[in-house]
Amino acid sequence: MKILVPIKQVPDTATQVKIGADPKGIDTTGITWIVSPYDEYAVEEALRIKEKRGQGEVVAVTLGSERAKEALRSCLAMGADRALHLSDPAWENADTLTVARALAAVIKQEAPQLVLFGRQAIDDDMGAMPAQVAELLGWPCASWIMEETISDDGKSVRAGRQVEGALDIFNIPLPCVLSAQKGLNEPRYPTLKGIMGAKKKEIKDVKAADLGLAADGAQLLVVALEALPPRPPGRVIPGEPAEAVKELVRSLREDAKAI
Amino acid sequence: MEKFRGVDYYGIEELLTEEERMVRDAIRDWVEAEFLPIVAEHHREGTFPTHLIPKLGELGIFGANLKGYGCAGLNNVAYGLIMQELERGDSGLRSCASVQSGLVMYPIYTYGSEAQKERWLPALQRGEAIGCFGLTEPDHGSDPGGMTTRALKKGDSYVLNGTKLWITNGSIADVAVVWAKGDDGEIGGYLVDKGTPGFSTLDIHGKFSMRASITSELSFQDCRIPLENKFPNVTGLRGPLGCLSQARYGIAWGAVGCAMACYDWALQYAQTRVQFGKPIAQFQLVQRKLVWMLTEITKAQLLALQLGRLRDQGTARAQQISMAKMNNVWMALETARMARDIMGAAGIVDEHPVIRHMLNLETVFTYEGTHDIHTLIIGRDITGLSAFGDE
Ligand SMILES: Cc1cc2nc3c(=O)[nH]c(=O)nc-3n(C[C@H](O)[C@H](O)[C@H](O)COP(=O)(O)OP(=O)(O)OC[C@H]3O[C@@H](n4cnc5c(N)ncnc54)[C@H](O)[C@@H]3O)c2cc1C
Ligand SMILES: Cc1cc2nc3c(=O)[nH]c(=O)nc-3n(C[C@H](O)[C@H](O)[C@H](O)COP(=O)(O)OP(=O)(O)OC[C@H]3O[C@@H](n4cnc5c(N)ncnc54)[C@H](O)[C@@H]3O)c2cc1C
Numbered sequence: 001m002k003i004l005v006p007i008k009q010v011p012d013t014a015t016q017v018k019i020g021a022d023p024k025g026i027d028t029t030g031i032t033w034i035v036s037p038y039d040e041y042a043v044e045e046a047l048r049i050k051e052k053r054g055q056g057e058v059v060a061v062t063l064g065s066e067r068a069k070e071a072l073r074s075c076l077a078m079g080a081d082r083a084l085h086l087s088d089p090a091w092e093n094a095d096t097l098t099v100a101r102a103l104a105a106v107i108k109q110e111a112p113q114l115v116l117f118g119r120q121a122i123d124d125d126m127g128a129m130p131a132q133v134a135e136l137l138g139w140p141c142a143s144w145i146m147e148e149t150i151s152d153d154g155k156s157v158r159a160g161r162q163v164e165g166a167l168d169i170f171n172i173p174l175p176c177v178l179s180a181q182k183g184l185n186e187p188r189y190p191t192l193k194g195i196m197g198a199k200k201k202e203i204k205d206v207k208a209a210d211l212g213l214a215a216d217g218a219q220l221l222v223v224a225l226e227a228l229p230p231r232p233p234g235r236v237i238p239g240e241p242a243e244a245v246k247e248l249v250r251s252l253r254e255d256a257k258a259i
Numbered sequence: 260m261e262k263f264r265g266v267d268y269y270g271i272e273e274l275l276t277e278e279e280r281m282v283r284d285a286i287r288d289w290v291e292a293e294f295l296p297i298v299a300e301h302h303r304e305g306t307f308p309t310h311l312i313p314k315l316g317e318l319g320i321f322g323a324n325l326k327g328y329g330c331a332g333l334n335n336v337a338y339g340l341i342m343q344e345l346e347r348g349d350s351g352l353r354s355c356a357s358v359q360s361g362l363v364m365y366p367i368y369t370y371g372s373e374a375q376k377e378r379w380l381p382a383l384q385r386g387e388a389i390g391c392f393g394l395t396e397p398d399h400g401s402d403p404g405g406m407t408t409r410a411l412k413k414g415d416s417y418v419l420n421g422t423k424l425w426i427t428n429g430s431i432a433d434v435a436v437v438w439a440k441g442d443d444g445e446i447g448g449y450l451v452d453k454g455t456p457g458f459s460t461l462d463i464h465g466k467f468s469m470r471a472s473i474t475s476e477l478s479f480q481d482c483r484i485p486l487e488n489k490f491p492n493v494t495g496l497r498g499p500l501g502c503l504s505q506a507r508y509g510i511a512w513g514a515v516g517c518a519m520a521c522y523d524w525a526l527q528y529a530q531t532r533v534q535f536g537k538p539i540a541q542f543q544l545v546q547r548k549l550v551w552m553l554t555e556i557t558k559a560q561l562l563a564l565q566l567g568r569l570r571d572q573g574t575a576r577a578q579q580i581s582m583a584k585m586n587n588v589w590m591a592l593e594t595a596r597m598a599r600d601i602m603g604a605a606g607i608v609d610e611h612p613v614i615r616h617m618l619n620l621e622t623v624f625t626y627e628g629t630h631d632i633h634t635l636i637i638g639r640d641i642t643g644l645s646a647f648g649d650e
Binding site: 012014032070073074077189190191192193194195196198199 | 281282288320323332
């Protein structure tokens with residue numbers, strides 16, 4: 001079974017994001033870049049499916065800058081078989097729809113039985129990609145899955161989605177699109193051998209023309225990033241506990257209107 | 260405390276290959292997620308988290324710079340970076356990996372017979388078997404050439420008699436690499452299986468340093484081992500010293516890991532600790548300490564890195580390894596002491612890693628050739644005169 005995993009390179013989770021000199025973007029100096037954590041669940045799940053079935057191929061894909069190749073290399077080190085790097089000036093200011101079109105085109109070329117996304121990239125938290133790509137392909141899609149089992153004949157997948165206090169179970173014919181929620185699995189650490197082996201695996205460069213795509217101007221444009229106003233300082237209520245509590249309740253009721 | 264992001268004041272990151280960085284980051288992530296949360300407890304109890312040994316094997320840490328037998332075949336710089344990250348966790352963790360890789364797998368790989376390699380290397384690599392290295396004796400530490408442990412040939416066996424002391428992982432080892440003098444008085448290496456009659460171990464307690472590491476005494480009383488357990492391809496002190504070069508190289512990097520941990524901790528502490536109405540980081544005396552640490556760390560990083568490149572070219576000399584071990588461990592120990600000082604009373608409790616590193620480094624200063632012994636090695640090299648007192 002061939003499984004395609006689109007991934008995104010994002011600033012690591014502990015990054016203190018600063019708005020850049022150009023307020024449309026962030027200041028990238030000193031940022032450590034990682035594979036978006038939800039995408040790691042997707043890679044891990046794809047590897048587990050392959051290992052369980054004893055055969056198959058896991059292909060990692062990203063659309064991004066030259067630096068994003070490092071993220072693909074990390075997926076290869078985890079165990080993905082090969083990678084595709086979508087990179088072209090035509091995608092310079094790509095919005096979600098442009099990216100989704102590029103991914104849908106590459107998916108058509110590669111013709112995997114399953115596409116496994118992370119539920120969202122943790123940088124812009126847009127969460128649009130799985131549904132948009134599925135829509136463009138006309139494939140069924142289940143988002144935020146917590147478990148999955150591929151049928152023995154490889155024709156369908158039983159996927160469990162997290163809903164308030166329960167699991168929503170679907171039987172979905174393949175090919176389909178799934179997106180991974182935290183808890184689907186515990187991603188493996190790349191082994192040193194895996195890292196050494198990753199160097200020998202292929203990262204293929206893919207241009208817009210290779211996918212038969214022309215530059216289509218982004219329809220979603222970032223106007224500017226704005227920092228949140230600083231949080232007002234906290235207030236310490238002095239005095240005896242009994243008095244202080246009275247004041248606290250009054251303040252919550254009258255000033256904050258919280259109770 | 261904020262997430263550790265490494266210490267790199269000189270763009271040393273750019274001197275590393277993508278693969279070397281990936282190796283370092285993988286081990287750093289693992290140490291942060293799996294080891295740091297449990298180390299203080301093990302340090303308190305005086306135990307090593309042995310359940311992590313197979314995990315270290317799975318990651319590929321054991322024998323990572325050897326080729327074949329399941330080993331990852333990394334270059335020396337990547338191997339050094341692994342040691343750096345392990346020792347940022349704890350010197351005991353790095354010791355476990357150093358002993359297994361540099362002092363047990365390396366001699367089997369370099370001096371061993373094919374049968375010895377087949378029997379031990381794959382299992383040691385996976386962490387399914389644990390090894391220890393017995394060189395030091397109660398009466399012979401810095402001067403191992405004076406060892407009194409004997410391996411005398413009797414019929415179809417060697418018979419071992421003697422005691423080895425201060426042996427890391429001694430009591431949990433499945434195989435001990437033991438150095439002893441033979442009938443001809445020459446030093447040879449012998450593989451002794453756990454449970455061989457006449458071979459017993461005893462753990463050393465009461466340590467104030469390297470608490471999260473097992474240190475044992477090995478004793479051999481008419482312990483018979485088969486003839487094929489002797490290393491065929493080495494005689495003389497060159498055998499153990501060759502292994503020590505491996506391990507000392509790793510220590511030169513490991514010490515940098517300790518120092519980075521202490522510096523990072525002390526810096527963050529100093530920026531938030533307020534005395535006399537100001538963060539203590541604003542006082543000149545505190546800045547001087549922080550600047551000293553960072554400068555020494557940077558120099559030590561460059562020393563370790565260039566040594567690794569020399570090793571990859573095959574041109575590193577033992578005396579150069581001595582310099583890196585000597586300098587880097589000294590600077591790490593001084594850094595740890597300064598970090599402890601900057602933290603005031605908070606510096607003495609194990610809620611912070613600093614005092615643990617500081618105490619561990621006292622061992623690292625002493626083992627694998629004391630600081631002074633390395634000074635004498637380099638002194639002899641540059642003057643041509645031995646100050647060891649033996650000539
Ligand atoms: C926690 C721990 C783990 C260890 N693990 C191992 C292990 O796994 N395997 C192993 O074989 N050993 C191990 N060792 C032993 C270690 O290698 C020795 O402690 C070290 O070689 C020093 O020997 P010593 O302790 O006998 O000190 P000594 O040799 O007695 O040295 C005492 C002091 O005298 C100085 N000195 C000695 N000779 C001279 C000289 N000629 N000129 C000037 N000064 C001199 C030394 O520098 C030192 O300051 C370990 C030690 C520790 C503490
Ligand atoms: C085991 C133990 C027992 C103790 N027992 C007692 C006790 O019985 N009674 C008691 O009252 N206290 C006791 N203490 C507290 C002890 O006196 C304090 O730890 C000490 O005064 C230092 O204060 P601090 O720990 O808050 O460090 P800090 O004052 O926070 O100092 C941190 C670092 O900043 C440096 N620093 C601070 N100000 C400046 C400056 N202006 N310029 C340059 N550098 C500066 C310090 O030298 C130090 O390196 C005890 C401490 C310990 C560890």
